[in-house]
Amino acid sequence: MARDYYGTLGVRQDASAEDIKRAYRKLARELHPDVNPDEAAQARFREVTAAYEVLSDPQKRKIVDMGGDPLGNAGGGGGGRDPFGGFGLGDIMDAFFGAAAGGGGRGPRSRVQPGSDALLRIQMTLEECATGVSRDIAVETAILCDVCRGNGCAAGTSPITCDTCGGRGEVQSVQRSFLGQVVTARACAVCRGLGEVIPDPCHQCAGEGRVRARRTITAKIPPGVADGMRVRLSGQGEVGAGGGPAGDLYVEVEELQHATFEREGADLHCTLRIPMTTAALGAVVPLETLDGTVELELEPGTQPETQLVMSGRGLPRLRSTGRVDGRGDLHVHVEVEVPTRLDARQTELLRELATLRGEEEHTLASANGRAGGLFSRLRSRHTR
Secondary structure: OOOHHHHHHHOOOOHHHHHHHHHHHHHHHHOOOOOOOOOOHHHHHHHHHHHHHOOOOOHHHHHHHHHOOOOOOOOOOOOOOOOOOOOOOHHHHHHHHOOOOOOOOOOOOOOOOOOOEEEEEEEEEHHHHHOOOOEEEEEEEEEEEEOOOOEEEOOOOOOOEOOOOOOOEEEEEEEEOOOOOEEEEEEEEOOOOOOOOOOEEEEEEOOOOEEEEEEEEEEOOOOOOOOEEEEEEEEOOOOOOOHHHHOOOEEEEOEEEEEEEOOOOOOEEEEEEEEHHHHHHOOEEEEEEEOEEEEEEEEOOOOOOOOOEEEEOOOOOEOOOOEEEEEEEEEEEEEEEOOOOOOOOHHHHHHHHHOOOOOEEOOOOOOOOOOOOOOEEEHHHHHH
C-alpha cells in the first residue's frame, strides 16, 4: 500500500512546492535529533524527511499522484533508513537557519546582473578646485549592445531551457558519507547556473548583452573639492551582463601642489618675505590670490612671524551634501629678511641708526620678560 506522503507533511495534494518546503521546515525544527532526541521523534523525522524527498522531486511526486510509491521497499518510516539519506545538505541548512544559510535561495540565477562600479582619477589645480570644473573624460567600459538590446540573442531567436539541468540551473550528485547519502548541488556547467542557453547568440556581443566601447563622459566637479575626494556619477559605470543596470562611476580628485599656497581644509597659507626696512616702515604690498591681485597693508613695525588673516580669501567650504557653505581664509605668514651682505655705506648708516636708537647694546630678556642676570648684557658685533 502506497504511503500518504502528503499526510506525513500535513499538506494538501494540491500544495505548492513552497508550501511543501515550508511544512517540512516546521516539522524538521521540531523533530530533528539534535533538537528532540526521543526515539519516536527520530522515527517521525525519518518519515518526514522521506516525504519531503519524494514530494520535492517533480518526477517522484507525479508517481505519488498516480497512486504509486517511488521509494518502493526503500523504507520511508523505518528500517534503519538514515534521516539524512537523499536529503540535500542545502535543505538541512534551509530547515534550521533559513534560506540565507543554505545559499540564499536555490534554482537558476537571473541572466540579468547589475553592472560593476568604476573608478577614474583626474588631476586638478588648486584654482580648479576653488572654482569647480566641467571636464570631458574618455572611459573604456561596458555598454548595452545596440543590436540585441541586452538579451544576447540573434534577431528572431530566444533562449531555450538547458537540457543538462532541466532549467534548474544546478545539477545534483549523491555521495556516501558517515551521515549516509548526501545530495550536493552545484551550478550547471553548460548553462552556468542560468537554467537556459542561447542557441543562436548575438553576433556583436556573443550573447553577453553588452560590449566594450570607448565613450566620453562629462564630469561636473563642484567647487571646494580636495585631494582624495570622490564625485559619484550615478549610472555611468559598466552595464551589467544581460543588459543589467549600469553601476556608478566614481571620479577621484588628485590635487596638484601649488607653487605659492598650501592648503589646510578650506584655508590657504602662504609666506610673504619682506626686507627689514619694509617691516620697520610699513607698506602696502600687492598680493596675488585665487581671486586676483589684492593690496595687503603692513603696519610699521611688523614683527617676524606675524600672521595676517584675509577673511574669505580661501577656498569654498564643500559640505557632505554637496553644497558650498562660505569660504575659508587666507593666512599670510610674514618672514622678515635680514641683510647679510652690507657695503661700507650701508654699514655706516646702520651704525648711525643704531646709535640714534640707543641700540649699541642689547639686553637678553629672561624667561619672565625682564632684563637682568648673569650674561644678560650682550654687546653688539659692530661695537667690538
